[in-house]
């Protein structure tokens with residue numbers, strides 16, 4: 001079976017770890033990763049979501065934090081600070097720095113991000129094929145109004161530095177309109193037996209992947225069933241501030257509203273948490289097959305059970 005998953009960072013990566021446990025030997029998983037979170041820092045290209053997937057599946061992630069490397073040290077950051085060179089608000093540890101140096105070196109030598117990601121994965125052996133959504137630069141910006149007036153800030157500045165404490169007025173995936181899907185993306189979607197939308201952020205993770213011209217249409221028109229899992233449980237994000245970016249696109253923070261935001265043209269099936277069982281009827285009325293099951297990724301077995309249910313729902317809608 002060929003499975004394609006679109007993914008952001010932590011929510012996507014943790015789901016994929018369960019999915020790997022749920023599939024049969026010989027099944028292939030292709031992950032199309034969000035690169036709208038990418039940022040240039042200290043002259044280096046940093047791809048937070050790709051790295052979170054790579055480190056999580058490759059066994060190098062800082063478990064409790066969910067991002068960055070295990071057993072990290074911070075000497076480079078301290079030295080940069082001593083020179084008065086920031087930003088200080090973005091956590092790049094020494095081990096993590098090496099990844100960004102290798103990536104930047106290869107990009108400077110002319111390799112596209114997809115080839116660089118493949119090379120980084122040679123080390124990490126994530127057990128999935130990880131492809132960035134695009135080799136072209138896409139950067140998610142957020143329009144805010146604060147003491148400095150109305151302006152657009154980089155998504156990382158909004159999320160990490162400002163902790164999404166001010167309202168997001170608009171989410172702009174700068175560059176997405178002219179970006180091309182990376183080599184292999186459309187091919188993988190067309191050849192898929194199942195397409196999964198993990199419980200990643202629907203706006204700034206999955207939404208950004210779908211904003212690359214051609215990808216949304218390919219997923220919506222693919223022969224494979226498309227099944228998603230809600231990142232919203234009991235009317236709130238399980239982790240992070242997804243409610244802020246949902247509000248910016250006029251979507252309520254509920255499992256049903258997120259399903260309707262993706263739309264019945266895209267989704268064939270949708271899983272909500274058992275605590276949101278009352279959302280099932282509304283989702284089905286929107287034309288999307290829906291089931292309520294436990295959706296908390298407390299450990300790998302619980303996450304694998306979620307992935308199995310998603311695959312079962314896919315088989316059901318396909319049948």
Ligand code: GDP
Pocket residue numbers: 007008009010011012013049052199200201204205206229230231232233236237238239240242295296297298
């Ligand atoms: P990011 O790029 O690191 O923000 O990660 P993603 O976009 O891949 O995933 C973020 C989303 O994962 C958040 O909106 C969370 O609500 C969701 N999430 C995190 N843990 C869980 C969980 O255990 N269950 C569910 N259903 N969603 C989760």
Ligand code: CA
Pocket residue numbers: 008009010034037048049204205
């Ligand atoms: Ca992200």
